[in-house]
Amino acid sequence: MRTLKRLLSAIPSIIGIVILTFVLTRLLPGDPAAYFAGPAATPESIEEVRTQLGLDKSLPAQFVDYISALAKLDLGRSLSSGQSVVDDLAARLPATLELTLGALIVATMLGISLGFGAALRPGGWPDRLCDAVTVLGQAMPTFFLGLLLVFVFYYLLGWAPAPMGRLEIFYSSPTEVTGFWTLDTLIEGNVDAFRGVLRQLVLPVVTLALFGLGPIARMTRTALLEVLRGDSVRTARAFGLSSRKVLWTYAFLPAAVPILNTVGMVLSFLLGANVLVEKVFGWPGVGAYAIESLLVSDFAPVQGFVLLMAVMYVAVNLGIDLLAAAIDPRTRVDG
Amino acid sequence: MTPDWTTNLVEARDLTISFGATAVVDTVSLDLPKGRITALVGESGSGKSLIAHSIAGILTPAATLQAARFGFSGVDLSDASGSGWRDLRGRQIAIIFQNPRAALSPVRRIGQQIGDVIARHRGLKGAELSRAVVEALASVGIVDPEARQHAYTGELSGGMCQRVMIALALACNPRLLIADEPTTGLDNTTQAAILDLVVEQIRARHMACLLITHDLALAREYADEIRVMHAGQIVEEAESSRLFSAPRHPYTRALLGASASQAGSIEALEPIPGSLPDLRGDLPACRFADRCARAEPRCRIAKPLTTGPSGARVACWNPVS
């Protein structure tokens, strides 16, 4: 029942996003019909294209067209690739997800460890590192960090492979099953290629992860300190439970929900920062696709990309809320 | 003076707990005899909770503890990090707190919390463990323990949370129960029900109990032995009946005078002059001297010895006789 309620509460957000995306497409300067008809078009052919595209109709009618196309999962066609935008996005989404989720996992694990260290010994070195990472993560431009890492680890030290996509050319790319190449290479049993994929992932993942690290570490520290100073941890200690039990079950669990919420927020950062990181590392994901299209004024892919990202964000937050309710009964009270 | 572990479960001699240079508990000696309920009574801030925490092994790391002797049935309690000591906690010494809702974890089912403690100390698993959990809940009068064990504290009343806390404390049949202001924040009827339950369980299991309270009426009703604390010092130690019929320390008298249930009427209520002294400043040897009408010059210079027959001992140079 509560789950259903929370699911329904996402609907207004989705409607808002759809309206906003529609408004964005209609803000387009100049005459899209003339644009789509090409430079050699006559006034008649422009009118023809206008009718074809439905741009001669009133705005509300256009909105209805837009919605019904959306309902059929039709996001239009990319002018540059000639493919349907949905197909293009679907082909590139796994690359983006592999990168983003990789970074999210790294940021979460390191962030929680760092926050733990900081909370257990306030003022100790993990605490200082926590501060430093936060400050740096706030101010460091993603793309600049990416390039610095490439310069140091590829050019100077030669430890990292060239920042050119998901796998160096002398490996054959795996047959796509999941679209996650780390998994696909393992499914094929190709350990060499798996290692190649990992090597390729390291720098972009680290670049992205550094941005998520600060907020997660800080929230872990704050939330954990609050619980550690509280009565329930004192009780657990007074009853002789092992320190591991005290720390994980009695201290970490009540702190998990604020941390989880921060992880959701970080994912939203990462989905944005992805666009830059994909460009720096030649990563063939949806962000790079959107940028390429944007630069050649091919707008349908960009709109599709924006819609996809927003829907993903809403979905992720929904998932996080449901997970939080499963972990912490206190979050269920107000439904 | 050798310890007497046949009569006493806990013996403390010259126990001092300090924060920096400030002795918040000042050379206190306290015995907890087996099978008896000892109440430690005093105003809030008198250091009684610190004594409770030091026995339970949860003294804040900011405090330092010194004692000539501080033992539980032969085990040294002054080094809380010792591993033998670890097994006392929850197994032989259990504690219940004020504000039980905060003292229990909000994100773990109450049955799981009790199960954690039973598993730790009695090594039970699976079906045996869940049976023990249900038994523990049933023993404190929780109706329908099978269903209630799945509740979270947020779904229970304050009184019910305290029952759960008591079930948790008694789950491993400890030999000592420390009750630290167990009824603060509960309404009057619930208070009585909770204390009746605690006392009934203690008597039935032949346990010793340290009852920490600021409420004299409550101590009178439930405790066998009373220890009166003022500003970190124990000023009077007496059997309950004796203390209330013939209080000897001026502070005890003042406390009784200030307590509504002792006075015949509101008009007869006498406030205690002054308030607890600031422990950080220069203190008279007897820390009550500045508030005491019977104080003599020597009270400020020399700490009064605790004298008198067993069952009616007082630390005062000029006691009421």
Added chain:
Amino acid sequence: MAENMVSTTTSRPLRRVPLAGRVPLALLGLLLMAGILGPMLAPYDPTTTDSAQALLPPSSEHWFGTDQLGRDVFSRTLVATRTDLLVGAVAVSISLVIGTAIGAVAGWRGGRTDVVIGRFIDSIMAFPLFVLAVGIAAGLGNSLTSVIVATAIVNLPFYARAVRFEVSRRRNAGWVEAALLARIPPSKIVALHILPNLVGLLATQSSLNMGWAILNAAGLSFIGLGIRPPQPEWGIMVADGASYIFSGEWWVFTFPGLTLMGAVLIFTRAGDALRQLLDPRSK
């Protein structure tokens, strides 16, 4: 205990106020000076190319080296300060004004207006910031204006939310009721009596947002949106320098990148310092 917790967490970034607070504020002054005087101080013309001088490493003559067209990287970085600060400042001013207005209306009116505006703000926030910026740039076309508008819209929710909260909190205060009875128009009450209380909050938020706005705008120009090449701008300079990483000419991308980072750091630290100065609670 709980209160104590809150104050320690909020004051953490600047445990050593006021000294640590003064340093970013002083640096902020320096940065603003560089923005105003930059073109006058630059030792070389930032756009004059000289192929004979291309890709020289840092030296006493060219402190930050030269780029692929022989332009002096130091001069370009210095001159770019004005562009980047201006883009950030214009964007932040727009979000400050519009966000405050939206927030004030929502907070004052309450009820359905508040709900609708709240939903709108939530929808904006549902887009990862950078994604929204890309989308807006797509809608408005590839121009400097769209970079500014995108940056402004992205930062707008912060102001709208803060102002909404503060206005609705004061909405029912006794003196507001009294002012209403005295027939002072609501717009006047809000503008003259409620908003002045928020100046500190908004100043702090603006300094923090300047950092993010500059970062955001530089990111957009890095991927080729907005400001066009010959004009010096930090994001573009980093993008230009990126290709020379592979031949080891590190200075072309490093110096503008570090400067950008420094500028963002100064604005966010100064924002924290301002919060310390203006909000005694967080001490």
